[in-house]
Amino acid sequence: MLGNAGTKSAGAGRFKLGTWGWVAVFVLAALVPLFGPSGYLLDIGVNIMIYAMLAYGMNVLLGYTGQLPLAHAGFFGIGAYTVGILTLKAGWSFWLAWPAAVALCAVLGLLLGLVAFRTKGDAFSIFTLGVGVIIMLVINKWDALTGGNEGLNGINPPAGLEVLSKGVGLKLSAGFYYLALIALILTVLAVARARGSVFGRSLIAIRGGEDLARSAGIDVFTHKLRAMMLSTAIAGFAGGVYAVYVGFLGSASAGPAMTFTVLLYLLAGGLGTLAGPLIGPALLYTLTQSLKGLQDYQYIVFGPLLVLLIMFAPQGLAGLWMKAQARRELAAVTGKKGAERA
């Protein structure tokens, strides 16, 4: 399925791990907790997977459809707070609250899209940035519902996760690791499936040029709306995992700084590729953690890095790899021809 998604659309996804490549990556990832790694290592793993899901969600709009959405973290926050509020205040089970959060984010994404897609290009990005700030401010000020500045404290782990983990002889942290891994796999499957379908190819057409896409009979507005819903639903999905994993929510996680971090990760990994949203967070989040001393000043490095990436390698690491591979293939072909001639 995953591999096919890439092959069907010629030229769009040269960076293919192939179905077996993805299976290998996920099997390896699933084996990690069995070697009894430190809690710190598992924590890095879970964080990477949460960021990767967010990057996949953003990639649907930015990488495939060519629209830069800057309210992304807002939906992450809405997803997380929905899970937090429903489990803490309404006594819902996480397993019910999580889908509810995803559904809410999809509906809100639809509403946002109905207004935001009336604007185009730069105005769209700035408009969504404004919406992102409103979401963060509302979360921060609505004390009665969200706990305001104090945040939401003491969100319990999902029912059964601890029992299940202990039952197979693992710690709760490993249980969370598997929860995040399964969520990530579902996200990748959903995005790969969407990308390989007619819907996905229509999005690429819209990225190439809206007027051209329209003249080819694509309903641009509806497709953008659907892409937005998929993107915000994934953000909410990631938010749900984050809420139960961290157990504490503050409004900062819904703010523009979070959106920009995800944007940086996505760019570093590779826009519009299937592997990029995983590679970017895996490399950069690990780098951030190893530069712990630099924490406050990490943007002295990351700011210029973002500028250099977008100027010289806008397709990210996956893109660089694709280019190198294309060159190798070209060399192979021309080399063969040369040999035939000789």
Place this chain on the structure above:
Amino acid sequence: MSTFLQQLFNALALGGVYALVALGLTLVYGVMRVPNFAHGGLYMLGAYLSYAVLTGLGWGYVPALIISAIGVALLAAFMERVIFYPMRNAPHVHPMIAAIGVLFFLEAAVQLVWGPDFKQITEPVPGIVNVGGVIITWQRLLVIGASVVVMLGLNYFLKRTMTGATIEAMSQNREGARLVGVNTNRVGMMTFAISGALAAAAATLIAPIISVSPSMGEVMNLKVFAIIILGGMGSVPGAIVGAFLLALAEVFGGYYISLDFSDVIGFAMLVLVLALKPQGLFKRGT
């Protein structure tokens, strides 16, 4: 009534500062088609440069304002040369992302040099005046006066001088401007420099009223973007009208509805306007 006048006066001072910052942003957008997310960073840097000149060198308020305006203008021009000019043909999302990177860098750099704490700039002319029961600080009067002078000067420059006319020409029609011999290269750089100087001047004017902090640019950034979308991106009169509308909505909304949500009111207004008029209140092209 006097409360109303008091609030109106505060709104005018705030609107003047918003207008100066928004004007630079809208000029750059008009000429370069770059939504410069680093603009809030330039504004913040302007406040810190003034702070440094005032406390480090111990010079006066006016030299501080001038030095910080020149310093930020040079940096903005440099940014245009090194980052935005080479990216002029890239997809429109790319320069926007690069600008976000610059904003991050400026914030982190300022924090590294001056620390994360709030800094205070003392008022050059302390004290208040009482006009018929309305209490006005000299600083707010200064803000209003200076912003009006700068706006008039900018208007004169754009409408009455040859160099200013090239900016207008390029924002109306890039190719056309090049055809009639406008050096579009130089105009882009100059526009960035002007936008930097305006941002630094605005920051120095408002700094004695608010506190100076590395994150002060973020909020301002969002507000001026709201303003220029509201006024129509690239439109000069739109930016001025948008600035005062936002300031009025914030001050009166904050006073009569809720101070907690005064920042939200501005954005809510933006969402409302865009839902009804996606092109903004003023169409571009003056």
